[in-house]
Amino acid sequence: MHLTERLHEAKRDVRALQSILDQLPMAIYLRGLDDRYRVVNACFADEFGMPAEEIIGKTPQQLHPEALNEWARELERPIHERGETVAGESAAPHADGTEHYHWVVKYPVTDADGNLVAIGGAILDITNRRRVELALAEAEAEQAAFHRVAASVAQGVGFPAVFELVAHELALLLGFEAGAVLRFEGDDEATVLGAWMADPSATMLGSITLDDSTATSLVAHSGRTARMDHY
8 A cells, every 4th residue: 555545544544533533422632741632522622612623732721710720730640640540520611601510531641662642531511410419409408407497496496596597597508608687677777686607706787777788778679689799
């Protein structure tokens, strides 16, 4: 077989392999020791919303958030040190602007002498499964909080303690550092019936003026959930 024919056959094999990779429902890549991507499939490119040919030659530092790169470097340490295959779960921004969860497998690619020449990776998007798991965990946490509040009421605990417990449970469920239960006193003032703060040295005022400068004021005047990012 002439050299030209062998080259044409090699190119056909490469195109066939790329076609197979592009059909896989997981992101596949090959990255050189210079940290530049050499091979990526269509699923990998879709994660970034750009053509595969634009990714080839780029480094993770050019595509991923720094926090994700730090996680990846730590995960890959056994590959460089002991030639081991590694795996782990990560979260990263998708091209659609949402956060996606992934199960990531990275493995060493070696030459005939066993020397590391590249790092391969397979990334499975597990976002739907993780969202279901998180939703179930949140529902279980809510039910547990409702049970604790109901139990305290059934035990005849005084209302101040119940309101403080409600404030505490809500703050924990929402991931906040403080919570409060308030009663609206007309249109101008709200009384704090119970409050909880992560910082034991912090204090909360006994009443709040409803002058539209707080989220509480907006709730009182609109009757709807309100949020303020800055005070």
